[in-house]
Amino acid sequence: MTDWLEHGLGGRDPNTVYTLANLARRHVIPALGARKLRELSAEDVDRWLAGKSRVLSTSTVARVKSILARSITRAQARDKVKRNVVLLCGTPTGRGGRPSQALTFDQAQALLDATPATTMGAYVVVSLLTGARTEELRALTWSHVDLTGDPDSVPPVPPSMRVWRSVRAGGDTKTRGSRRTIALPERCVGALAEHRARQTTARSAVGERWIDHDLVFATETGTAMDAANVRRDFQRVAVAAGLDDRRWSPRELRHSFVSLLSDGGVPIEQIARLIGHAGGSKVTESVYRKQLRPVIDDGATAMNRVFPRRGVRPSVRPSEVPRTPRRPGQNPQLGL
Secondary structure (H helix, E strand, C coil): CHHHHHHCCCCCCHHHHHHHHHHHHHHHHHHHCCCCHHHCCHHHHHHHHHHHHCCCEHHHHHHHHHHHHHHHHHHHHCCCCCCCHHHHCCCCCCECCCCCCCCCHHHHHHHHHHCCCCHHHHHHHHHHHHCCCHHHHCCCEHHHEECCCECCCCCCECCEEEECCCCCHHHCCCCHHHCEEEECCHHHHHHHHHHHHHHHHHHHHHHHHCCCCCECCECCCCCECCHHHHHHHHHHHHHHCCCCCCCCCCHHHHHHHHHHHHHCCCCHHHHHHHCCCCCCHHHHHHHHHHCHHHHHHHHHHHHHHHCCCCCCCCCCCHHHCCCCCCCCCCCCCCCC
8 A cells, every 4th residue: 555655646636646645544554554465355345345434425435445446456566466356345335425505695695795805705705606616716817817808899898707727637627618708796806806906915015925826816925725725714704604614615605606596597507607517529619609708797697686796785686586487398406
Protein backbone atom coordinates (compact mmCIF):
# COMPACT_ATOMS: atom_id res chain seq x y z
CA MET A 1 0.00 0.00 0.00
CA THR A 2 2.78 2.43 0.90
CA ASP A 3 4.58 1.63 -2.36
CA TRP A 4 1.43 2.42 -4.35
CA LEU A 5 0.90 5.71 -2.50
CA GLU A 6 4.49 6.77 -3.12
CA HIS A 7 4.99 5.59 -6.70
CA GLY A 8 1.64 4.64 -8.21
CA LEU A 9 -0.09 8.01 -8.28
CA GLY A 10 2.20 9.97 -10.57
CA GLY A 11 0.49 12.67 -12.61
CA ARG A 12 -2.56 12.83 -10.37
CA ASP A 13 -3.96 16.08 -9.08
CA PRO A 14 -2.46 16.87 -5.62
CA ASN A 15 -5.92 17.04 -4.07
CA THR A 16 -6.72 13.57 -5.43
CA VAL A 17 -3.47 12.17 -4.06
CA TYR A 18 -4.21 13.70 -0.66
CA THR A 19 -7.70 12.21 -0.58
CA LEU A 20 -6.56 8.73 -1.60
CA ALA A 21 -3.69 8.75 0.88
CA ASN A 22 -5.99 9.91 3.66
CA LEU A 23 -8.49 7.12 2.94
CA ALA A 24 -5.74 4.52 2.74
CA ARG A 25 -4.16 5.56 6.04
CA ARG A 26 -7.47 5.79 7.86
CA HIS A 27 -9.31 2.73 6.56
CA VAL A 28 -7.01 0.30 4.76
CA ILE A 29 -3.59 0.28 6.43
CA PRO A 30 -4.80 0.06 10.08
CA ALA A 31 -6.99 -2.99 9.29
CA LEU A 32 -4.94 -4.85 6.68
CA GLY A 33 -1.51 -3.26 6.60
CA ALA A 34 0.12 -5.92 8.81
CA ARG A 35 -1.20 -8.85 6.76
CA LYS A 36 1.18 -10.69 4.43
CA LEU A 37 0.03 -10.05 0.90
CA ARG A 38 0.21 -13.69 -0.22
CA GLU A 39 -1.93 -14.75 2.74
CA LEU A 40 -4.70 -12.21 2.18
CA SER A 41 -7.90 -14.04 1.19
CA ALA A 42 -11.19 -12.96 -0.36
CA GLU A 43 -12.86 -13.84 2.96
CA ASP A 44 -10.54 -11.40 4.74
CA VAL A 45 -11.51 -8.65 2.33
CA ASP A 46 -15.22 -9.49 2.63
CA ARG A 47 -15.07 -9.19 6.42
CA TRP A 48 -13.14 -5.93 6.20
CA LEU A 49 -15.63 -4.43 3.72
CA ALA A 50 -18.58 -5.56 5.83
CA GLY A 51 -17.13 -3.74 8.83
CA LYS A 52 -16.54 -0.59 6.78
CA SER A 53 -20.07 -0.66 5.40
CA ARG A 54 -21.39 -0.12 8.93
CA VAL A 55 -19.59 3.21 9.32
CA LEU A 56 -19.02 4.50 5.76
CA SER A 57 -21.29 5.44 2.88
CA THR A 58 -21.60 3.09 -0.07
CA SER A 59 -19.52 5.37 -2.29
CA THR A 60 -16.72 5.55 0.29
CA VAL A 61 -16.76 1.78 0.77
CA ALA A 62 -16.37 1.42 -3.00
CA ARG A 63 -13.51 3.90 -2.97
CA VAL A 64 -11.49 2.23 -0.23
CA LYS A 65 -12.06 -1.11 -1.93
CA SER A 66 -10.71 0.40 -5.15
CA ILE A 67 -7.65 1.70 -3.30
CA LEU A 68 -6.88 -1.77 -2.00
CA ALA A 69 -7.48 -3.37 -5.40
CA ARG A 70 -5.23 -0.92 -7.23
CA SER A 71 -2.41 -1.30 -4.75
CA ILE A 72 -2.56 -5.11 -5.11
CA THR A 73 -2.68 -4.80 -8.91
CA ARG A 74 0.60 -2.88 -8.73
CA ALA A 75 2.08 -5.61 -6.53
CA GLN A 76 0.76 -8.26 -8.91
CA ALA A 77 2.55 -6.58 -11.84
CA ARG A 78 5.77 -6.89 -9.86
CA ASP A 79 5.32 -10.61 -9.14
CA LYS A 80 4.66 -10.11 -5.43
CA VAL A 81 1.35 -11.98 -5.62
CA LYS A 82 -0.33 -14.19 -8.24
CA ARG A 83 -3.91 -12.88 -8.10
CA ASN A 84 -5.87 -9.93 -6.83
CA VAL A 85 -8.40 -11.35 -4.37
CA VAL A 86 -10.18 -7.98 -4.09
CA LEU A 87 -11.56 -8.50 -7.59
CA LEU A 88 -13.43 -11.54 -6.28
CA CYS A 89 -15.35 -9.48 -3.71
CA GLY A 90 -18.53 -7.48 -4.04
CA THR A 91 -19.16 -4.03 -2.62
CA PRO A 92 -21.61 -4.06 0.30
CA THR A 93 -24.14 -1.31 0.76
CA GLY A 94 -22.92 1.27 3.23
CA ARG A 95 -24.67 3.83 5.34
CA GLY A 96 -26.97 6.25 3.60
CA GLY A 97 -25.54 9.71 3.16
CA ARG A 98 -27.36 12.90 3.98
CA PRO A 99 -29.55 13.80 1.00
CA SER A 100 -29.02 17.19 -0.57
CA GLN A 101 -31.60 19.81 0.27
CA ALA A 102 -32.66 23.21 -0.98
CA LEU A 103 -33.39 26.45 0.81
CA THR A 104 -36.96 27.69 0.87
CA PHE A 105 -37.64 31.19 -0.42
CA ASP A 106 -37.72 32.58 3.13
CA GLN A 107 -34.47 30.82 4.07
CA ALA A 108 -32.76 32.05 0.90
CA GLN A 109 -33.97 35.59 1.57
CA ALA A 110 -32.65 35.40 5.15
CA LEU A 111 -29.30 34.14 3.88
CA LEU A 112 -29.00 36.96 1.35
CA ASP A 113 -29.95 39.52 3.98
CA ALA A 114 -27.30 38.14 6.35
CA THR A 115 -24.42 38.16 3.87
CA PRO A 116 -21.59 40.26 5.29
CA ALA A 117 -19.44 42.70 3.31
CA THR A 118 -16.73 40.07 2.88
CA THR A 119 -15.41 37.68 0.26
CA MET A 120 -17.76 34.98 1.51
CA GLY A 121 -20.69 37.36 1.47
CA ALA A 122 -20.15 38.00 -2.24
CA TYR A 123 -19.54 34.30 -2.83
CA VAL A 124 -22.89 33.36 -1.27
CA VAL A 125 -24.79 35.89 -3.38
CA VAL A 126 -23.18 34.75 -6.64
CA SER A 127 -23.48 31.04 -5.82
CA LEU A 128 -27.14 31.20 -4.84
CA LEU A 129 -28.24 33.45 -7.70
CA THR A 130 -26.27 31.80 -10.53
CA GLY A 131 -26.05 28.13 -9.49
CA ALA A 132 -22.32 27.91 -10.23
CA ARG A 133 -20.43 24.99 -8.67
CA THR A 134 -18.06 25.73 -5.81
CA GLU A 135 -15.08 24.48 -7.85
CA GLU A 136 -16.10 26.88 -10.64
CA LEU A 137 -16.43 29.92 -8.39
CA ARG A 138 -13.10 29.23 -6.68
CA ALA A 139 -11.43 29.36 -10.11
CA LEU A 140 -13.39 32.35 -11.45
CA THR A 141 -11.18 35.25 -12.60
CA TRP A 142 -12.01 38.91 -13.03
CA SER A 143 -11.12 38.63 -16.72
CA HIS A 144 -14.16 36.35 -17.07
CA VAL A 145 -16.53 38.76 -15.30
CA ASP A 146 -18.29 41.60 -17.14
CA LEU A 147 -20.11 43.87 -14.71
CA THR A 148 -21.37 46.35 -17.31
CA GLY A 149 -22.36 44.41 -20.42
CA ASP A 150 -23.36 46.47 -23.44
CA PRO A 151 -26.72 48.13 -22.80
CA ASP A 152 -26.52 50.12 -26.06
CA SER A 153 -26.28 47.11 -28.35
CA VAL A 154 -29.33 45.73 -30.12
CA PRO A 155 -30.45 43.67 -28.32
CA PRO A 156 -28.70 44.80 -25.12
CA VAL A 157 -26.02 42.49 -23.67
CA PRO A 158 -26.41 42.03 -19.90
CA PRO A 159 -23.59 41.83 -17.36
CA SER A 160 -22.35 38.25 -17.31
CA MET A 161 -19.68 35.84 -16.17
CA ARG A 162 -17.95 33.16 -18.19
CA VAL A 163 -17.88 29.89 -16.27
CA TRP A 164 -15.09 28.32 -18.28
CA ARG A 165 -12.70 27.05 -15.62
CA SER A 166 -12.65 25.09 -12.34
CA VAL A 167 -10.15 23.98 -9.73
CA ARG A 168 -10.16 20.46 -11.19
CA ALA A 169 -6.97 18.99 -12.63
CA GLY A 170 -6.02 20.95 -15.74
CA GLY A 171 -8.44 23.75 -14.90
CA ASP A 172 -11.26 22.22 -16.94
CA THR A 173 -14.90 22.31 -15.94
CA LYS A 174 -16.66 19.06 -15.02
CA THR A 175 -17.70 18.42 -18.63
CA ARG A 176 -17.64 20.35 -21.92
CA GLY A 177 -21.32 21.06 -21.33
CA SER A 178 -20.42 22.73 -18.05
CA ARG A 179 -18.68 25.59 -19.87
CA ARG A 180 -21.23 28.34 -20.13
CA THR A 181 -21.74 32.10 -20.05
CA ILE A 182 -24.55 33.30 -17.83
CA ALA A 183 -26.01 36.68 -17.03
CA LEU A 184 -25.51 38.21 -13.62
CA PRO A 185 -28.63 39.27 -11.72
CA GLU A 186 -28.49 42.87 -10.52
CA ARG A 187 -27.86 41.77 -6.95
CA CYS A 188 -24.79 39.82 -8.11
CA VAL A 189 -23.49 42.83 -10.05
CA GLY A 190 -23.76 45.01 -6.96
CA ALA A 191 -22.16 42.42 -4.68
CA LEU A 192 -19.25 41.82 -7.06
CA ALA A 193 -18.64 45.55 -7.62
CA GLU A 194 -18.43 46.12 -3.86
CA HIS A 195 -16.26 43.00 -3.48
CA ARG A 196 -13.80 44.17 -6.14
CA ALA A 197 -13.43 47.52 -4.39
CA ARG A 198 -12.73 45.74 -1.06
CA GLN A 199 -10.26 43.43 -2.75
CA THR A 200 -8.41 46.39 -4.27
CA THR A 201 -8.08 47.95 -0.81
CA ALA A 202 -6.91 44.64 0.70
CA ARG A 203 -4.38 44.20 -2.08
CA SER A 204 -2.87 47.60 -1.35
CA ALA A 205 -2.73 46.84 2.35
CA VAL A 206 -0.69 43.63 2.00
CA GLY A 207 1.59 45.03 -0.67
CA GLU A 208 4.19 42.61 -1.97
CA ARG A 209 2.61 39.70 -0.10
CA TRP A 210 -0.27 39.75 -2.56
CA ILE A 211 0.08 36.98 -5.15
CA ASP A 212 -1.90 38.01 -8.19
CA HIS A 213 -3.89 35.20 -9.82
CA ASP A 214 -6.74 37.52 -10.92
CA LEU A 215 -9.09 35.43 -8.76
CA VAL A 216 -12.48 36.85 -7.87
CA PHE A 217 -12.73 34.85 -4.65
CA ALA A 218 -9.30 34.66 -3.04
CA THR A 219 -7.60 34.53 0.33
CA GLU A 220 -6.20 37.61 2.07
CA THR A 221 -3.03 37.33 -0.04
CA GLY A 222 -4.67 36.60 -3.40
CA THR A 223 -4.21 32.83 -3.46
CA ALA A 224 -6.94 30.32 -4.21
CA MET A 225 -9.43 29.40 -1.53
CA ASP A 226 -9.71 25.69 -0.76
CA ALA A 227 -12.88 23.77 -0.04
CA ALA A 228 -12.28 23.90 3.71
CA ASN A 229 -12.04 27.73 3.61
CA VAL A 230 -15.36 27.93 1.81
CA ARG A 231 -17.15 25.49 4.13
CA ARG A 232 -15.93 27.20 7.28
CA ASP A 233 -16.77 30.73 6.15
CA PHE A 234 -20.13 29.65 4.74
CA GLN A 235 -21.13 28.14 8.07
CA ARG A 236 -20.61 31.52 9.73
CA VAL A 237 -22.94 33.18 7.25
CA ALA A 238 -25.49 30.38 7.72
CA VAL A 239 -25.48 30.92 11.49
CA ALA A 240 -25.96 34.67 11.01
CA ALA A 241 -29.00 33.88 8.86
CA GLY A 242 -30.51 31.72 11.59
CA LEU A 243 -29.77 28.43 9.81
CA ASP A 244 -28.36 25.32 11.45
CA ASP A 245 -24.79 25.25 10.09
CA ARG A 246 -24.64 21.48 10.67
CA ARG A 247 -27.45 20.93 8.14
CA TRP A 248 -26.22 23.12 5.28
CA SER A 249 -23.17 23.13 3.03
CA PRO A 250 -22.04 25.42 0.18
CA ARG A 251 -23.00 22.89 -2.51
CA GLU A 252 -26.64 23.27 -1.48
CA LEU A 253 -26.66 26.85 -2.71
CA ARG A 254 -26.61 25.29 -6.18
CA HIS A 255 -29.48 22.95 -5.32
CA SER A 256 -31.39 25.93 -3.99
CA PHE A 257 -30.82 27.84 -7.23
CA VAL A 258 -32.41 25.00 -9.18
CA SER A 259 -35.35 24.73 -6.78
CA LEU A 260 -36.05 28.47 -6.73
CA LEU A 261 -35.93 28.77 -10.52
CA SER A 262 -38.19 25.75 -10.89
CA ASP A 263 -40.66 27.31 -8.46
CA GLY A 264 -40.37 30.51 -10.50
CA GLY A 265 -41.68 28.73 -13.60
CA VAL A 266 -38.40 28.45 -15.54
CA PRO A 267 -38.53 25.32 -17.75
CA ILE A 268 -36.28 22.46 -16.69
CA GLU A 269 -34.39 22.53 -20.00
CA GLN A 270 -33.32 26.13 -19.40
CA ILE A 271 -32.29 25.38 -15.83
CA ALA A 272 -30.16 22.48 -17.07
CA ARG A 273 -28.29 24.80 -19.40
CA LEU A 274 -27.87 27.48 -16.76
CA ILE A 275 -26.18 25.11 -14.33
CA GLY A 276 -24.05 23.36 -16.94
CA HIS A 277 -25.94 20.07 -17.17
CA ALA A 278 -26.25 20.25 -20.96
CA GLY A 279 -24.32 17.25 -22.28
CA GLY A 280 -22.68 16.83 -25.64
CA SER A 281 -20.79 19.13 -28.00
CA LYS A 282 -23.88 20.05 -30.08
CA VAL A 283 -25.71 21.42 -27.05
CA THR A 284 -22.57 23.19 -25.83
CA GLU A 285 -22.14 24.93 -29.17
CA SER A 286 -25.79 25.97 -29.29
CA VAL A 287 -25.46 27.51 -25.84
CA TYR A 288 -22.34 29.45 -26.76
CA ARG A 289 -23.48 30.65 -30.18
CA LYS A 290 -27.15 30.40 -31.09
CA GLN A 291 -28.84 30.39 -27.69
CA LEU A 292 -26.39 32.39 -25.59
CA ARG A 293 -28.63 35.40 -25.12
CA PRO A 294 -31.83 33.48 -24.19
CA VAL A 295 -29.89 31.24 -21.83
CA ILE A 296 -28.14 34.00 -19.94
CA ASP A 297 -31.21 36.28 -19.88
CA ASP A 298 -33.78 33.87 -18.47
CA GLY A 299 -32.01 32.98 -15.22
CA ALA A 300 -31.01 36.56 -14.41
CA THR A 301 -34.49 37.88 -15.18
CA ALA A 302 -36.07 35.32 -12.86
CA MET A 303 -33.63 36.04 -10.05
CA ASN A 304 -34.08 39.80 -10.41
CA ARG A 305 -37.81 39.24 -9.94
CA VAL A 306 -37.41 36.94 -6.95
CA PHE A 307 -34.46 38.68 -5.23
CA PRO A 308 -34.37 42.35 -6.30
CA ARG A 309 -31.79 44.89 -5.21
CA ARG A 310 -31.63 45.70 -1.51
CA GLY A 311 -34.42 48.00 -0.46
CA VAL A 312 -36.76 46.87 -3.24
CA ARG A 313 -39.62 44.53 -2.38
CA PRO A 314 -39.83 41.30 -4.40
CA SER A 315 -42.38 41.69 -7.16
CA VAL A 316 -43.43 38.08 -6.73
CA ARG A 317 -42.54 35.02 -4.69
CA PRO A 318 -41.55 31.87 -6.60
CA SER A 319 -44.77 30.05 -5.66
CA GLU A 320 -46.82 32.92 -7.10
CA VAL A 321 -45.24 32.86 -10.57
CA PRO A 322 -47.50 31.27 -13.19
CA ARG A 323 -45.97 27.97 -14.18
CA THR A 324 -45.06 27.21 -17.77
CA PRO A 325 -47.65 24.75 -19.18
CA ARG A 326 -46.26 21.24 -19.43
CA ARG A 327 -45.92 19.58 -22.79
CA PRO A 328 -47.99 16.42 -23.34
CA GLY A 329 -46.22 13.51 -21.72
CA GLN A 330 -43.88 15.70 -19.66
CA ASN A 331 -43.18 14.28 -16.21
CA PRO A 332 -43.92 16.92 -13.52
CA GLN A 333 -41.57 15.13 -11.14
CA LEU A 334 -38.63 15.20 -13.56
CA GLY A 335 -35.40 16.14 -11.82
CA LEU A 336 -32.04 17.31 -13.15
